[in-house]
Amino acid sequence: MKRIDHAEASSHFIAEKENEAFHDKRLWDLRMKRDGQRDDVPEWSELRDLASAIKEHTLTHLSDYLLQFEENAKKNGAYVHWALDAEEHNRIVHEILADHKAKTLVKSKSMLTDECELRPYLARRGVDVIETDLGERIQQLDDEPPSHIVVPAVHKLRGDVAEVFARTLDSDPANDDPHYLSEHARITTRPYFLNAEAGMTGGNFAVAETGAVVVCTNEGNADLSATVPPLHIASIGIEKVIPRTEHVAVFVRMLSRSAVGSPITQYTSHFRKPPDGGELHIILVDNGRSERLGMEEFWTSLKCIRCGACMNTCPVYRRSGGLSYGGVYSGPIGIILNPTTDMRKYSNLPFASTLNGSCTAVCPVKINIHEQIYQWRRILSEHNQLPFVKKAAMKVSGRILSDPKAYRRTLSATDAAMEHLPRFLLYTRFNAWGKQREVPITPDHTFHAWYLKNRGASS
Amino acid sequence: MNSREIILETVKRNQPRVAALPEVPLFDPHLPDPWRQFGENLQRMGGTLVEPSPDDGLASVIKALHPDAKIIASATPEIEGTKQLEGVGAPRNLSDVDVGVVRAAFGVAETGSVFLSDVDLGIRALGYLSQHLVVLLDPAEVVGNLHQAYHRPEFATASYAVLMTGPSATADIEGVLIHGAQGVRTLSVVARPVAVASQQAATNSQ
Numbered sequence: 036m037k038r039i040d041h042a043e044a045s046s047h048f049i050a051e052k053e054n055e056a057f058h059d060k061r062l063w064d065l066r067m068k069r070d071g072q073r074d075d076v077p078e079w080s081e082l083r084d085l086a087s088a089i090k091e092h093t094l095t096h097l098s099d100y101l102l103q104f105e106e107n108a109k110k111n112g113a114y115v116h117w118a119l120d121a122e123e124h125n126r127i128v129h130e131i132l133a134d135h136k137a138k139t140l141v142k143s144k145s146m147l148t149d150e151c152e153l154r155p156y157l158a159r160r161g162v163d164v165i166e167t168d169l170g171e172r173i174q175q176l177d178d179e180p181p182s183h184i185v186v187p188a189v190h191k192l193r194g195d196v197a198e199v200f201a202r203t204l205d206s207d208p209a210n211d212d213p214h215y216l217s218e219h220a221r222i223t224t225r226p227y228f229l230n231a232e233a234g235m236t237g238g239n240f241a242v243a244e245t246g247a248v249v250v251c252t253n254e255g256n257a258d259l260s261a262t263v264p265p266l267h268i269a270s271i272g273i274e275k276v277i278p279r280t281e282h283v284a285v286f287v288r289m290l291s292r293s294a295v296g297s298p299i300t301q302y303t304s305h306f307r308k309p310p311d312g313g314e315l316h317i318i319l320v321d322n323g324r325s326e327r328l329g330m331e332e333f334w335t336s337l338k339c340i341r342c343g344a345c346m347n348t349c350p351v352y353r354r355s356g357g358l359s360y361g362g363v364y365s366g367p368i369g370i371i372l373n374p375t376t377d378m379r380k381y382s383n384l385p386f387a388s389t390l391n392g393s394c395t396a397v398c399p400v401k402i403n404i405h406e407q408i409y410q411w412r413r414i415l416s417e418h419n420q421l422p423f424v425k426k427a428a429m430k431v432s433g434r435i436l437s438d439p440k441a442y443r444r445t446l447s448a449t450d451a452a453m454e455h456l457p458r459f460l461l462y463t464r465f466n467a468w469g470k471q472r473e474v475p476i477t478p479d480h481t482f483h484a485w486y487l488k489n490r491g492a493s494s
Numbered sequence: 495m496n497s498r499e500i501i502l503e504t505v506k507r508n509q510p511r512v513a514a515l516p517e518v519p520l521f522d523p524h525l526p527d528p529w530r531q532f533g534e535n536l537q538r539m540g541g542t543l544v545e546p547s548p549d550d551g552l553a554s555v556i557k558a559l560h561p562d563a564k565i566i567a568s569a570t571p572e573i574e575g576t577k578q579l580e581g582v583g584a585p586r587n588l589s590d591v592d593v594g595v596v597r598a599a600f601g602v603a604e605t606g607s608v609f610l611s612d613v614d615l616g617i618r619a620l621g622y623l624s625q626h627l628v629v630l631l632d633p634a635e636v637v638g639n640l641h642q643a644y645h646r647p648e649f650a651t652a653s654y655a656v657l658m659t660g661p662s663a664t665a666d667i668e669g670v671l672i673h674g675a676q677g678v679r680t681l682s683v684v685a686r687p688v689a690v691a692s693q694q695a696a697t698n699s700q
Binding site: 057061064078081084085088089091092094095096097098101102111117118119123167168169170173186187188189191192193196213214216217218221224225228229230245253254255256258259262263265273278280281282283284285287288295297298299300301302303304305306307308310319321325326328329331334 | 496497498500501502504505506507508509510511512513514515516518519521535538539540584585586589604605606607612618619621622623639640641643644645649650652653654655656657658659660661662663664665666667668669670672674675676677678
């Protein structure tokens with residue numbers, strides 16, 4: 036696989052000035068709304084501790100809880116399937132659809148099915164897959180992956196959506212009113228809900244005690260997908276299991292608050308038994324998760340509940356756009372998830388971070404995201420996966436930073452250079468810090484020079 | 495070994511050191527008045543709260559909310575509606591319903607949600623294919639927060655259950671909030687104690 040060049044890819048997004056400015060503002064607004072909700076819940080920090088502890092407990096007893104979930108789901112009349120990898124997941128879905136002679140599948144947003152690349156797999160086998168979440172639908176029609184795990188088309192402006200809909204859904208190209216566009220999506224999607232032979236959802240939680248699959252959504256599309264057609268397939272990563280019904284409360288209280296700053300999603304749906312005359316199939320998917328469980332530094336990334344708070348708060352993500360990460364998961368969580376699937380392909384991602392720790396601070400299940408990003412840098416360098424420019428720069432930095440005299444010499448020389456160099460020399464392709472931003476004005480003296488002058492004599 | 499055995503085997507081999515399961519408190523000693531908080535949060539989430547006087551008949555309440563509704567389907571015996579759920583057959587046959595009427599088992603003050611199960615919906619899709627939803631709720635049946643909600647016995651028995659909070663919504667285009675995404679366009683909660691409901695039923699049958 037070709038190495039993803041995050042910096043190069045983000046330059047395309049940064050060139051779209053209006054999109055980038057709006058993206059930055061919109062996601063920061065979500066972060067602020069999240070803060071407002073946090074302040075409304077006095078036990079917020081206790082909830083974070085509980086959520087983290089429940090997840091850690093479950094992951095350290097995962098085989099038992101998976102078995103308990105399977106047993107109860109079967110008792111409920113659901114079919115339970117196990118998929119080792121994406122290929123097997125897709126094959127199982129296709130077999131279930133073929134058994135029911137299903138030609139059309141309405142589905143709600145599921146990062147797992149994106150991870151498995153289910154849509155192209157089914158398309159090649161003649162199944163028409165309709166994404167029904169508005170953002171995911173926009174991305175499907177524009178033949179792009181989602182750029183954000185909660186708001187998939189957040190990098191697009193209304194004009195972009197109007198253009199996509201005019202091209203694919205025959206809407207009025209001159210009308211970019213979001214109300215009109217949403218209504219158009221509703222009207223053109225509805226016939227699919229009514230006529231599809233099968234519906235599909237992901238799952239936010241799977242409750243071992245009851246065998247229930249919990250799905251949290253806002254648009255009503257997940258419940259339409261699951262309750263109108265006679266066949267419901269739910270795909271769930273094995274790390275989504277939690278022990279008991281009472282634990283759902285802890286996560287539901289934080290999921291939507293962390294994601295978009297609303298107290299709960301419009302629909303929190305619990306699927307336990309198939310409806311009369313219908314079928315419920317649950318696919319438990321591994322796809323690398325059981326191996327990640329054994330990675331001492333990274334297993335806690337399996338606690339993730341996919342709220343996207345770390346993305347909304349990340350200055351690099353907000354300025355570079357989700358598509359530049361080149362994987363299904365973007366932003367800070369994508370940086371630590373993607374390299375576990377392909378270290379070489381995603382070897383650039385751990386450098387798309389300032390390590391400021393804001394991601395860790397907002398994570399509702401207390402994943403130490405920025406520390407894991409740092410650990411990935413270390414592992415990549417051990418595996419000799421650092422890109423050449425970074426390696427060369429690190430070597431020079433290492434030499435200079437380990438020698439105080441050399442460091443001071445370099446610093447004053449650089450300061451002098453910054454002051455006197457003409458722009459065309461400062462903003463070159465060799466200076467990554469001068470790309471897409473102004474280099475800050477350097478202070479008159481270094482701290483060291485100031486200290487010697489003001490405090491040095493007295494001691 | 496099949497995939498199931500491989501996954502379980504790998505999980506077992508890789509499970510980190512054991513971590514304990516914490517007790518989850520109810521966090522409910524200082525909760526505000528549930529009915530008031532329910533109403534505020536419901537409206538914040540785009541829903542409408544209707545508090546009719548005890549003498550108002552349910553039919554007139556629904557008429558006032560949806561004067562142009564032609565097809566009304568009710569899953570509660572408290573009102574008949576114009577389309578019977580019995581014999582509807584496939585859920586897709588509910589696609590012409592203008593207004594669905596259901597009674598919620600309980601509400602949640604913290605979020606403004608109502609709890610609806612298979613039993614309350616009759617047919618699950620009634621809650622989603624209808625253009626509008628009217629939910630009857632006994633103000634005495636509102637719990638303070640989600641911890642209390644998940645301890646309700648209904649959760650243990652329902653084959654399908656939803657915490658529904660306002661109408662369907664999306665903000666996927668430039669963050670502009672739109673109600674009536676794919677599910678219902680409006681959701682109204684009508685305060686109606688079970689006692690009033692049974693009293694009116696008794697009067698009607700006399």
